[in-house]
Amino acid sequence: MAVPRSQSARFIASIVATNIMLFSLPSxxxxxxxxxLFLANCAECHQSNGRGIANVYPALDGSEVVRGSGADVAFVLIIGRGEMPSFKGALDETEMAALINYVRNAWSNSGEPISASEVAALLEP
Ligand code: HEC
Structure with missing residues (x-):
């Protein structure tokens, strides 16, 4: 049976659109x-609800840094900040990417995901 050209083009376009959507959202x-990873490595200070502890550990829920860009969060993890230790060596790029995408899309946050290879590029000295 011959499929009309316009119909098959629409079908292909819908598959492409669905895949673009799937790849741009963290699975x-x-x-x-x-x-x-967050509960194991971060919640002790930032709390499982992401609200931190006033004047001691900043909230990640609603944080400008967390909402800003995945790369900014990666730099905090790689370099550490103030009393917060660096996680370089403790977490690999796949774990960091999953963690960053989690905090950027947990609670009231929402942000574009970062890939493990983008994190790997930032981990290079
Ligand atoms: C030992 C406690 C501790 C742990 C564990 C910890 N942090 Fe932090 N984190 C801090 C402190 C303290 C700051 C603020 C540092 C400063 O600005 O001087 C901070 C800051 C941050 C910031 C910047 C927030 C902002 O709005 O400025 C992010 C993002 C962050 N932490 C993410 C994480 C993630 C993700 C983990 C788990 C891998 C983690 N932290 C583990 C203590 C901790």
């Missing part, structure tokens, strides 16, 4: 991995 599995 459910990646968010779950990020949450587990």
């Amino acid at each position: 459910q599995a990646q968010q779950e991995r990020g949450e587990a």
Whole structure:
């Protein structure tokens, strides 16, 4: 059976659009991995609800840094900040990307995801 050209073009376009959507959102599995990493490495200070502790540990929920860009969060993790230790060596690029995408899309935050290879490029000396 011959499929009319316009119909097959529309079909292909819809598959392409669906895949672009899937790739630009962190997957459910990646968010779950990020949450587990957050609870294990960060929640002790920033709290599992992301609200931190007033005047001691800043809130990540609503933080300008967290909402700003994935690369900014990566730099905080790589370099450390004030009393916060560096996580370079403790977490690899895949773990950092999952963690960054989790905090950027947890609670009231929402932001574009960063990929593990983008984090790897920032980890290079
Ligand atoms: C030992 C406590 C501690 C742990 C563990 C910790 N942090 Fe922090 N974090 C801090 C402190 C303190 C600051 C503020 C440092 C400053 O500005 O002087 C901070 C700042 C930040 C900031 C910047 C926030 C802003 O709005 O300025 C981000 C992002 C962040 N932490 C993410 C994380 C993530 C993700 C983890 C887990 C991998 C983590 N932190 C683990 C203590 C901690």
